[in-house]
Structure formats: structure tokens, C-alpha cells
Amino acid sequence: MAVKIEKVGRVARIILNQPEKMNAMTAQLVEDFGKVLESIHENAADFGAVLITGSGKAFSAGGDQKWLEQRRKDTPSRNSQIMHDFYHRFLAVRSLPLPVVAAINGPAVGAGMCLAMACDIRVAARTAKMGFPFVSLGLHPGMGATHMIASVAGYETAYRLLLTGDMVTGEEAKELRLVSQVQEDGPSAQAEALALAERIAAQSPVAVRTLVRSLRRKQEEGLEAALWREADAQAHCYSTHDMHEGLKASIERRAPREALRFRAASNFF
Template identity: 60%
Template sequence: MGDEIEAVVADLRSRPPSELRAVVLTGAGRAFSAGGDLAFLDARRDDSPTSNAEIMRRFYARFLSIRKLPVPVVACINGPAIGAGLCFAMAADVRVTHDKAKLGFTFVGLGLHPGMGATHTIALAAGAQTASRMLLTGDIVGGQEALALGLVTASCADAPAALAETLGIARRIAAQSPLAVRATLLTLRQTADFGLDAALQREADAQAQSYASADYAEGLAAIKAKVTPSFPGR
């Protein structure tokens, strides 16, 4: 999926300003993105920390490539967005969801340090206190709470309404001067991305250490067995 996203981004970046004005990002089916692939997560236990750090930086880059799009990205969180899935949504410039959607950064419940820029993007969008709460508790919140916390700009009654709202924002952007929008976006992202690379490197290194821990092994086993983990703390 990451490879396909990079390919789509490359195609969109090649289009002229007269053709590309805004991009809408949403999930297929009932979910936005339910998080990591268990086979991929399991394979990390058998790799070295050095290799895992490199793998995670590359993993982040595939999805965060949407930050290279020269036009605003408006995300419609149309259903569950959990872990890496919600981190992906946080890379968009504007986010819309609906009241019944479930959103959460559930890394610590897996015995894993957060990744994909979460330690940077949440604080930037919603403040340090919200970042601490969401990342340290692994809480899953609904659309209205996500709106109150500042994680999204709107929470609609249902998924179709959320998509309509998202398309409306994208169309209002598309109606503006494309040159002015692109220049303004570059300025906004210049501020938003300051410090992001350092955060990504720290996250990749910390996740690589997490993969080698007994806590991670316990968290992964608990997910597979659908039971509550009992972390040994080592």
C-alpha cells in the first residue's frame, strides 16, 4: 500500500497547477485504516534494531510522501483510524471525521513506541497536553471528542456527511488562486515540518528498541489471542 501511495503521489506531483488544486484522502470501505499489518509487526521481532530503524524510516517515508504534494490534502476519516492509520491522517493538512468513527494512537498498548511522526504532528495540531494524553493512554475517541481535542476540524453525523464536508472544503480550496494556495501551503508546511525529521529519527530508533523488548512480544501475542496483555516491563 505504501508503494502504491508513493506512485500516486508521484503521478499527482507531475500535474500542472491548472489541473491539480486539492487532494482528498479517504479509506475504501468502512475503515480509514485500522493500523499495522500483523505479519509485518511480527517480522520486526526477528530483525536487528539497526535494520529495524532503517526499515521504519522507509515505512514512514512511503506514507508521509503525501506531504510532498504541492496542494492541500484534506483527509476524510470515514471510519476506524487506529495507530499508524491515524498517524497517516495526521499528515494531511485538514482532517474531517464523523461522530461514530473511532480514532486512537494505540502504540503503548502493544508495547511499542509511537511512530510515523505522531509525537510531532499531534502536539502541533492539538497541543502538548493532548499529545501526552493520547499517546500515553492509547485512548480511543469518537469524532466529537476528536473535534474537541483539536485533532480534526469537523465531525459530521455519519460517513457520507463527512465525505460531503471534505469534498466541500476541497472544492472551496480549488476555487481559489492555485498559485496563491500553493505558496501559502508551502509557508504553512515550512512551519509545520520544522523538527519533523528529528522526531521521525527518534521514533524509528525508539521503535527499533521496542521491537526487541519482552513487552512488545507480550503485546503482539495478546493482540493475536485477543486478550489483555500483562506487560513484564522489560
């Protein structure tokens, strides 16, 4: 499976399991992730906390390039609904009645980092690269990025990271309040995150579950409106020359050609 689940005591450990693709969000990973969340919902009484991490050297490299190419060929009206549904497949972690800890063991990029931001607590490897380089692809940020970053780390951090597409290390992410703890490497981050999840799982189940609902409630005010705004904005970005050039440059591992990007921007507005 593209996503695995393991029971470690009272912790449900979810592992994104396509290391050869750096755990990019392929159609198979999306489908399997939904099945794992359904399984946890059905057996919630068996768990006290959830841990999400990636297999191999990455947490998640974000959107799958083949899937992004498919979006470029679709209509804005269809893409708006497709993107909104895609967001909810992953943000459903917030509907779990249990606290969710992310162990960022390696690169967490774009939608992959958005998944980490949707978790309640984040522990990262010191050298893990994290960021939201949507604009570098010619794409408006999605999957709750505009809402969750500001909610967790403040608006100035959200503006800086989203408008520049800057990538930061685990150490920098802690300074920016994107993560709460850093460890020396990926395995250490996973071990610390598991220990944290186990401490939570050892507490009173009723108290923990009601507290999670209380803490999330304020954070989620305005989230659904933000998701629809992001979905609509992304849907209109997909058909632009800017997006075409940004995605091509990413595949070819080069910088986008500025002349094409600036012309695309002037035509769009």
C-alpha cells in the same frame, strides 16, 4: 490496486482500497500509495487539492500485523532505517504542492491516524474511533505521532493520547482539536471533505500553493529529528517480550498479560 486515485473536478481523491483488511498498511498498500503520490506530483497542474479517505467502513486500521511480526525478527539497526523509510512513504503527502484533506470515514488507528494527522485538514465521522494505541502493543509511537499531535492539538493532548493509548470518537477528537469538523457518518464526512477540497481547488492556484508551503514550514521544524528518534525507539521495542505479548494479545483480541509486561519493562530499563 490497494490504493485508487480518482479525479473529481480539480480534486485528486485518494482511496485506501483494502476494505477487507480495514485498509491496514500492508506492503501492497504502501507500494501503491507511493505510486499514487508520484502520479499526483507528475500531474500537479491538473489539481487544486487532494482528498484522502478509506473504502468500506474504515479509514485505516494502521500497521499490518504480518509486517509487524517481520519487524520483530529483524535487527534494531535494520529496523531503525526500515521504519524511517516507512514513515516517509506516507508522510510524503506533505511534499505534495497541494493542500491535503483527510476524510476520516471510520476507524483511524495507530499509523492510520498518523497519516490523517499528516494531512492539512481533517473531517471525521462523529462515531469514528481514532487513536494511537502504540503503547498497548508495547511499541513506541512512530510516523511522526510525537511531533504532529503536539503541533496540531498541543502537548497535553499528545501526552494523554500517546501515554494511555486511549481511543476517542470523532466528537471527542473535535473537542481535542485533532479534527476541524465532524459529520454524522462516514459518507457524510467524505462528502463534506470533498466539498471543502473543491472550495479550496476553486481558489487561485498560485496563492493556494504558496500558502500551503508557508503554513507547513513552521509545523515541520523538528519533524525529521522526531522521525529518527521514533524510528530508533521503535526498533528497540520490537525485540522485547512486551511487544511480543502486546501483538499476540491484539491478534487474540484480549488484554495483555500484565505480569509479563511489567517484567519486560524492568528488564529493558
